[in-house]
Amino acid sequence: MKKLFWSKKLSLVAVLAIVSLLSACGNDEDTATEEEKSAWDEIQEDGSLTVATSGTLFPTSYRSEGSDELTGFEVEVVREIGERLELEIEFTELGFDEMLTSVQTGQVDLAANDIEITEDREEKFIFSTPFKYSYGTAIVRSGDLSGIETLEDLEGKKAAGASTSVYMQMAREYGAEEVVYDNATNETYLRDVAIGRTDVILNDYYLQTLALAAFPELEITIHPDLKYSPSEVGVVMNKDNTELADNVNRVIEEMLEDGTIAEISAEFFNGADVTQKVNIEE
Structure with missing residues (x-):
């Protein structure tokens, strides 16, 4: 009888040990999954993109007289990007210098404010395909x-x-x-x-x-x-957020191909198509 009792006790201990081991493995897998999540995964889970812009730069980012609604060439380009990526757009209004810092520190996902593509900036950020x-x-x-x-x-x-x-x-x-x-x-x-x-x-x-x-x-x-x-202009993203850049570029290229950005340009630049390259004599 005593032998049977100890046999049952040992069996229970073994079962608990296996359950504990499986639980630990499960936690490790969950932790690994969390660690493997990219910034793009988090953006998709959240369902939104945070975008820095000034709100004071006509006609790129501004409010029409008597309106609280933010609009402008790049504001509307970004809204179209969000729609095609099935993401909500949340604008944060900042001064020019703050925008780049906020992208670099990850406080926002991208910045859109007539920001020119330069060699120095490309060392610190990812720029989208140019569209102006x-x-x-x-x-x-x-x-x-x-x-x-x-x-x-x-x-x-x-x-x-x-x-x-x-x-x-x-x-x-x-x-x-x-x-x-x-x-x-x-x-x-x-x-x-x-x-x-x-x-x-x-x-x-x-x-x-x-x-x-x-x-x-x-x-x-x-x-x-x-x-x-x-000059060439695109939206600006964090250097490490390559998946976001890939997806943003994909839809920008679609928008250039189907003429959507040219239509937005005409609305805000008195009919001009800023998506066309220009040549000048230096």
């Missing part, structure tokens, strides 16, 4: 062109813009004094040139043209002789 091509121009006072004839004349002039933009980098290279704003509106930038607080704004041709058209009362103009730096 343009070149640089300069807004100056219409009366005297702010005393600027060539890029060399930027030396000593006050140039306004974001400190990390490619245009401000160029201004510094030519000896301009930078005047930095904290996510200011286009009107602030333009009015300061008109009243002489600053002298010049270096920026993208299409953005400059539309900005001027929005404020015809200001005595400013696009410099007739300054055309430089052909």
Whole structure:
């Protein structure tokens, strides 16, 4: 009788040991599964993409007068990307410098705000397939062109813009004094040139043209002789998020092929198709 009791006890211990072992294996598998989840897996589980944009850059990212609805060329391109990837889009409005930091630290999934593709940035981020091509121009006072004839004349002039933009980098290279704003509106930038607080704004041709058209009362103009730096624009993603980049590129290429981005461009750039490459003489 005693022998039977110990036999049963030993059998119970063996069963418990096996159950414990299987449970541990199960936990290890669960942990491994969690560890193997990519950023793209998490985005799909969450069902949304977080996107940094300024909300103040007409016509890329802004609010129409009297409306709280965010819109603009890249805002609508991103919304279409989200629809094709079956993901909700959650916009976070940030200043230009904050956008790139937020992508780098993983606080947002991507940034969309007329961000040019450069070699330096490509070392730190993944850019999507380009969907906007343009070149640089300069807004100056219409009366005297702010005393600027060539890029060399930027030396000593006050140039306004974001400190990390490619245009401000160029201004510094030519000896301009930078005047930095904290996510200011286009009107602030333009009015300061008109009243002489600053002298010049270096920026993208299409953005400059539309900005001027929005404020015809200001005595400013696009410099007739300054055309430089052909540019390409795409959305920006974290260097490690390659699966997101693959999927974003897939749908952007579909949108370029079927003309969707060209249609969005026409809506926000007075009929112009910014998806077409441009050639200029440096």
